[in-house]
Amino acid sequence: MLNVKNLTFSYNKIPVLSNVSFKAKKGENIAIIGESGSGKSTLLKVIYGEYDLDNGQIFWNDNRILGPKFNLVVGYDFMKYVAQEFELMPPLSVEENIGKFLSNFYPEEKKRRTAELIEVVELTAFSKTKVKTLSGGQKQRVALARALAKAPEIILLDEPFSHIDNFKKQSLRRSVFKYLKEKNITCIVATHDKEDVLGLADKMIVLHEHKVLAQDMPQVLFKNPKTPLIASFFGEFNIINNDIVYAHQLQVVPKSNLKAIIIKSYYKGHYYLIEAKINNSKVFFEHPTELKKDALVFVEISK
Numbered sequence: 345m346l347n348v349k350n351l352t353f354s355y356n357k358i359p360v361l362s363n364v365s366f367k368a369k370k371g372e373n374i375a376i377i378g379e380s381g382s383g384k385s386t387l388l389k390v391i392y393g394e395y396d397l398d399n400g401q402i403f404w405n406d407n408r409i410l411g412p413k414f415n416l417v418v419g420y421d422f423m424k425y426v427a428q429e430f431e432l433m434p435p436l437s438v439e440e441n442i443g444k445f446l447s448n449f450y451p452e453e454k455k456r457r458t459a460e461l462i463e464v465v466e467l468t469a470f471s472k473t474k475v476k477t478l479s480g481g482q483k484q485r486v487a488l489a490r491a492l493a494k495a496p497e498i499i500l501l502d503e504p505f506s507h508i509d510n511f512k513k514q515s516l517r518r519s520v521f522k523y524l525k526e527k528n529i530t531c532i533v534a535t536h537d538k539e540d541v542l543g544l545a546d547k548m549i550v551l552h553e554h555k556v557l558a559q560d561m562p563q564v565l566f567k568n569p570k571t572p573l574i575a576s577f578f579g580e581f582n583i584i585n586n587d588i589v590y591a592h593q594l595q596v597v598p599k600s601n602l603k604a605i606i607i608k609s610y611y612k613g614h615y616y617l618i619e620a621k622i623n624n625s626k627v628f629f630e631h632p633t634e635l636k637k638d639a640l641v642f643v644e645i646s647k
């Protein structure tokens with residue numbers, strides 16, 4: 345189990361993380377979310393042992409994670425970290441980059457493992473391709489496979505799918521997180537993409553103003569977003585009578601006490617996002633068809 349206790353950290357006296365505490369059990373997938381600059385990457389780096397804490401403790405089972413002041417070599421065998429900026433060996437092929445991290449002692453096993461990992465990141469067709477000729481997204485996938493090569497007990501992923509295009513993203517995400525679950529590898533993933541969280545993470549931790557604003561199962565935070573910041577992570581929302589109401593929770597009805605004037609309809613595929621005005625304040629709701637500008641409709645909150 346990962347146990348982060350009262351972690352406090354600053355860069356040259358500028359506070360970044362204050363009193364952060366959470367636990368991650370073996371095999372759990374924990375998502376760290378927060379706005380850009382909220383300290384997600386820093387938290388992962390600190391857990392990896394890249395920096396010394398101002399205060400607090402980090403344990404992986406009975407091992408205390410220590411920073412460079414106490415540890416000559418950064419990093420531990422049981423933990424792997426894939427940074428936002430990844431370092432690979434460009435002149436080597438995809439399989440060589442991954443194979444570098446596997447023992448040469450059992451060549452057959454090495455071959456099998458390399459192929460397995462390349463399949464997890466869906467790069468089988470590029471096994472023999474030199475990394476320097478790959479796209480940013482493909483390189484990111486090689487970095488992921490390489491981190492998994494030595495079968496860590498815990499992996500820290502910093503926005504692991506950020507460079508990967510939408511065509512590949514969904515299937516790759518499922519493949520990687522499925523693999524981590526199968527191997528019972530604990531995963532801490534920093535992300536600002538709700539698709540990395542919903543249906544995949546066991547718990548999410550929201551960082552805001554150096555602190556943990558909330559931590560719970562995604563289902564719980566989605567259903568009851570305590571603050572607009574949390575709601576904004578999940579999608580378009582409104583504040584109506586001091587209550588947070590998602591766009592999909594407002595519906596057009598024949599008559600109600602919420603009268604809306606349509607401003608604009610945005611095509612979203614299987615629905616339209618409608619921008620409207622209720623009592624001069626802007627609201628968003630979802631509707632199956634386009635609504636014309638200046639039309640009058642009644643809406644109702646259905647939670």
Ligand code: ADP
Binds near residue numbers: 355379380383384387
């Ligand atoms: P996130 O990953 O959530 O975008 P970061 O952890 O990268 O956030 O950054 C958190 C804060 O720490 C930001 O204000 C950033 O400018 C600052 N910061 C990040 N890295 C360093 C560094 N090496 N030295 C000083 N300040 C840093």
Ligand code: MG
Binds near residue numbers: 384385386428534
């Ligand atoms: Mg970051």
